Amino acid sequence: THFGYRTVPLTEKQSLVDDVFHKVARRYDIMNDFMSGGLHRVWKDALVSKVRPPQGARPFELLDLAGGTGDVSFRVVKAGGAGTRATVADINAEMLAVGRERAEKRGLGDKVTFTEANAEALPFPDQSFDAVTIAFGIRNVPRIPLALTEMRRVLKPGGRAFVLEFSKVDVPLLDKIYEAYSFNVIPQLGKRVAGDAEPYQYLVESIRRFPNPDVFANMMREAGFSRVDFTRMTGGVVALHWGWRI
Ligand code: SAM
Numbered sequence: 424t425h426f427g428y429r430t431v432p433l434t435e436k437q438s439l440v441d442d443v444f445h446k447v448a449r450r451y452d453i454m455n456d457f458m459s460g461g462l463h464r465v466w467k468d469a470l471v472s473k474v475r476p477p478q479g480a481r482p483f484e485l486l487d488l489a490g491g492t493g494d495v496s497f498r499v500v501k502a503g504g505a506g507t508r509a510t511v512a513d514i515n516a517e518m519l520a521v522g523r524e525r526a527e528k529r530g531l532g533d534k535v536t537f538t539e540a541n542a543e544a545l546p547f548p549d550q551s552f553d554a555v556t557i558a559f560g561i562r563n564v565p566r567i568p569l570a571l572t573e574m575r576r577v578l579k580p581g582g583r584a585f586v587l588e589f590s591k592v593d594v595p596l597l598d599k600i601y602e603a604y605s606f607n608v609i610p611q612l613g614k615r616v617a618g619d620a621e622p623y624q625y626l627v628e629s630i631r632r633f634p635n636p637d638v639f640a641n642m643m644r645e646a647g648f649s650r651v652d653f654t655r656m657t658g659g660v661v662a663l664h665w666g667w668r669i
Pocket of ligand 1: 440441444488489491492494495513514540541542543557558559560564565
C-alpha cells in the first residue's frame, strides 16, 4: 500500500497518525532518542536558540503546536526568563497526558499548559502568541496550508513561526544510508517497540513525500508569512523554516 497525500482520504490519514502516537505515547521520548540516535536533541536546541525567548520578566507566550509530550516547550521555558510561558497543543490526548506528568515532575506545571487541539483549527484567539513552533508535526497534518494560516492568525504582529521537520538529504551517499535506515530500520524498530510496523512505514513515507525546503518556504509565503527563510541541518535530514507575521 502507498500512504500518500493523494491516495489516502484525509480522515484516514489523520487516524493513521493518531494510531501511531496513541500506541507510542508512553515510549515516545525513548523512541525519539533511539531512532534519531539522540540527534533530535541537537535539532531542538537549534530551534530553541532561534526562538530566543527573552531573559528577565518580559512576557513571552509560546504556542508549541503538535507539541506532544512537551519537549520543545520545556526547552524554551528553560532557556527563557521568568516571563516565558508555553502552551502545548496536540490532537492526541495521550501524548498530552504524558506531557502533563513530565511538566509536574520538572516543576513546570504553572509555566507550561496543555491543550487538545487540531492544528487545522486552533481554539485560540487572533494575535495571542509571540512565537509558534511546530517540531516534527506539520508533515502529519492532512491540510498543511490550513495549519500555516492558523499559525499566522494566532501570532501577534512581529511574532515568528518556526517549523522543524524532516527534509531531503542533499549529501551524496548520506542520502542512500538515510533511505536504507528509514525504510528498513525504522519500521522494524517500530514493530519491536510499539508492536506494529505499518504506522512507522506510514511515517517514513510521509517524510519522503514532504516538500523540499524551497517548496515549503513558498507554502509559508502563500499563507501570508514574511521574510521566510530556512536552514538545513545534518546534511538535510531536517530543515528549520521560519517566517514573520508582520
Ligand atoms: N513536537 C513534539 C516533539 O518534537 O517531540 C512531538 C512530535 S510527534 C513526532 C508529532 C505530533 O503531532 C504527535 O504528538 C501527534 O499527535 C501530533 N499531531 C498529528 N496530527 C496533528 C494535528 N492535526 N493537530 C495537532 N497535532 C497533531
